[in-house]
Amino acid sequence: xxxxxxxxxxxxxxxxxxxxxxxxxxxxxxxxxxxxxxxxxxxxxxxxxxxxxxxxxxxxxxxxxxxxxxxxxxxxxxxxxxxxxxxxxxxxxxxxxxxxxxxxxxxxxxxxxxxxxxxxxxxxxxxxxxxxxxxxxxxxxxxxxxxxxxxxxxxxxxxxxxxxxxxxxxxxxxxxxxxxxxxxxxxxxxxxxxxxxxxxxxxxxxxxxxxxxxxxxxxxxxxxxxxxxxxxxxxxxxxxxxxxxxxxxxxxxxxxxxxxxxxxxxxxxxxxxxxxxxxxxxxxxxxxxxxxxxxxxxxxxxxxxxxxxxxxxxxxxxxxxxxxxxxxxxxxxxxxxxxxxxxxxxxxxxxxxxxxxxxxxxxxxxxxxxxxxxxxxxxxxxxxxxxxxxxxxxxxxxxxxxxxxxxxxxxxxxxxxxxxxxxxxxxxxxxxxxxxxxxxxxxxxxxxxxxxxxxxxxxxxxxxxxxxxxxxxxxxxxxxxxxxxxxxxxxxxxxxxxxxxxxxxxxxxxxxxxxxxxxxxxxxxxxxxxxxxxxxxxxxxxxxxxxxxxxxxxxxxxxxxxxxxxxxxxxxxxxxxxxxxxxx
RNA sequence: GCGCCCGUAGCUCAGUGGAUAGAGCAUCCGCCUUCUAAGCGGAGGGUCGUUGGUUCGAAUCCAACCGGGCGUGCCA
Numbered sequence: 001x002x003x004x005x006x007x008x009x010x011x012x013x014x015x016x017x018x019x020x021x022x023x024x025x026x027x028x029x030x031x032x033x034x035x036x037x038x039x040x041x042x043x044x045x046x047x048x049x050x051x052x053x054x055x056x057x058x059x060x061x062x063x064x065x066x067x068x069x070x071x072x073x074x075x076x077x078x079x080x081x082x083x084x085x086x087x088x089x090x091x092x093x094x095x096x097x098x099x100x101x102x103x104x105x106x107x108x109x110x111x112x113x114x115x116x117x118x119x120x121x122x123x124x125x126x127x128x129x130x131x132x133x134x135x136x137x138x139x140x141x142x143x144x145x146x147x148x149x150x151x152x153x154x155x156x157x158x159x160x161x162x163x164x165x166x167x168x169x170x171x172x173x174x175x176x177x178x179x180x181x182x183x184x185x186x187x188x189x190x191x192x193x194x195x196x197x198x199x200x201x202x203x204x205x206x207x208x209x210x211x212x213x214x215x216x217x218x219x220x221x222x223x224x225x226x227x228x229x230x231x232x233x234x235x236x237x238x239x240x241x242x243x244x245x246x247x248x249x250x251x252x253x254x255x256x257x258x259x260x261x262x263x264x265x266x267x268x269x270x271x272x273x274x275x276x277x278x279x280x281x282x283x284x285x286x287x288x289x290x291x292x293x294x295x296x297x298x299x300x301x302x303x304x305x306x307x308x309x310x311x312x313x314x315x316x317x318x319x320x321x322x323x324x325x326x327x328x329x330x331x332x333x334x335x336x337x338x339x340x341x342x343x344x345x346x347x348x349x350x351x352x353x354x355x356x357x358x359x360x361x362x363x364x365x366x367x368x369x370x371x372x373x374x375x376x377x378x379x380x381x382x383x384x385x386x387x388x389x390x391x392x393x394x395x396x397x398x399x400x401x402x403x404x405x406x407x408x409x410x411x412x413x414x415x416x417x418x419x420x421x422x423x424x425x426x427x428x429x430x431x432x433x434x435x436x437x438x439x440x441x442x443x444x445x446x447x448x449x450x451x452x453x454x455x456x457x458x459x460x461x462x463x464x465x466x467x468x469x470x471x472x473x474x475x476x477x478x479x480x481x482x483x484x485x486x487x488x489x490x491x492x493x494x495x496x497x498x499x500x501x502x503x504x505x506x507x508x509x510x511x512x513x514x515x516x517x518x519x520x521x522x523x524x525x526x527x528x529x530x531x532x533x534x535x536x537x538x539x540x541x542x543x544x545x546x547x548x549x550x551x552x553x554x555x556x557x558x559x560x561x562x563x564x565x566x567x568x569x570x571x572x573x574x575x576x577x578x579x580x581x582x583x584x
Numbered sequence: 585g586c587g588c589c590c591g592u593a594g595c596u597c598a599g600u601g602g603a604u605a606g607a608g609c610a611u612c613c614g615c616c617u618u619c620u621a622a623g624c625g626g627a628g629g630g631u632c633g634u635u636g637g638u639u640c641g642a643a644u645c646c647a648a649c650c651g652g653g654c655g656u657g658c659c660a
Binding site: 034036038039040043047049052053055056062086087088089090133170173174175289290291292293302303305306307308309310311313315316340341342343344345346347348368370371375411412413415416417418419421424427428429430431433435436439442443446447448449450451517521525526529532533536539540542543544546547548549562584 | 586587588589595596597598600601602604605606607608609610618619620622623624625639640641652653654655656657658659660
């Protein structure tokens, strides 16, 4: 990567200059070198402001430091870039033309693997997300977690991590008992037996579809049971049905898990008790008022937390302790939990329990996803369970389609509340970025088809041979791989065209850097926005330069650029899980 | 009250302590005999919530305050 090469070269120059005493009072370089991309083209392709940072410590004018570094670095990078100094003390780097050819060659060579990185170092990561209670349908908030989690998993896999995805099913607590009670009531009612619906329960309308499914499957076979057994079997049976419908819905969104991890066995197999025993040995646990407490306050939480309630039942935290102990025992290097931001209060408690269990809480990263507000043509759609205006994920996918849902939920940073406009997400125009990126990809495909496939002449109704045969094309690609020189034919003398070409190629060349930065900052949304930039640069190039021309060699070179653009768009879209469509 | 997150163009959002704070939409003005105009170009639009501080330099770091969201159970 060019950026890395520049950075390393500068680091070398910096420590060399220090040793030679060229930097005044500065003896060792303790300032991190940041390479940035200047906004204005007159500042080159890359820039570094490290001389400005060093000026104070070195007690030297920044321009002089920049000059020293630039001179030292020049010969090192001479084969791909030039360095120049600009006031107040920047070092600007300008890439040579053949770097652009080299970038395209790399794209062609690596294809679907272009951009793949090894920053993850093969570390094993478990990403746990969605983990919705199996007591009802998924709504748009779950959708955001699902899309973000699945994008992060794709991204980290692409970035060299070994990733597993897991859905934790809270099927052990009171909510299952409550689900059972509600369903039991509806079940009995269906077979003509009067029954009071639990007052504290889930809304009957939301459960009715599942009970209907349950009845279709099991008929009246449970009617002989007494209430206690009935509630129990209803809880278990309804849970399976609901979990199944959640699974099918998530699959429609392109979200699938390596494992659906059930809480129930943790209790049944004594793993929760075991975790509590381990905690008790740590002397970070005490009994008070008939309950067992964790000294969470000593471990960074705002107060202590109950593990075992006065009635002997375990809290959510106790189950989580066992679950996370299990995760650690499975040998992951890193755990990532994606939670709705309404659970942020639980983070310190979980970190505390992990520390008390003798593990490093820093191995757990909790990423919180903020709310999704819906709007329609700019008008806010209020979401409320009580008013029945809650938007279910299924309805959303039905209305705007899987790709738009994924794009919009992936695009933004999870820490920001977002607003999802239903009408915008359906539009097939520039306004809708999800569409715009797909359109760009389809346009690349259309151009390639036009050149490489036989066409039907509209006037004569006769098939005309492809402008370039398949053989010619593979041969060109091969010669390009061996010597990027053949690509030089793409470059235009017309400065207006060249500017757009260079912009597009530079953008494509940045993809690996973009991937790494996204991986490190855990922000797959950056790649969604990056894809949009690529689409935009493609459109601008398309406007000023025809790909299909009479000069075959020029045409092939330009097709090479279109092919590379298509590849980069496809690779970025693959990470965010949006389909790269070939025709529109 | 306390804790966490967020305040950037009319709207939706970018913005890793650095050069003139950026996109898209919306508004106005241009551009179709040409590979998809489902598009492109141009213009206007900003006290980066406020006030202090650190720094050669702050939208970015720190503090206080003002707004909005969420949380603050022996609920999950």
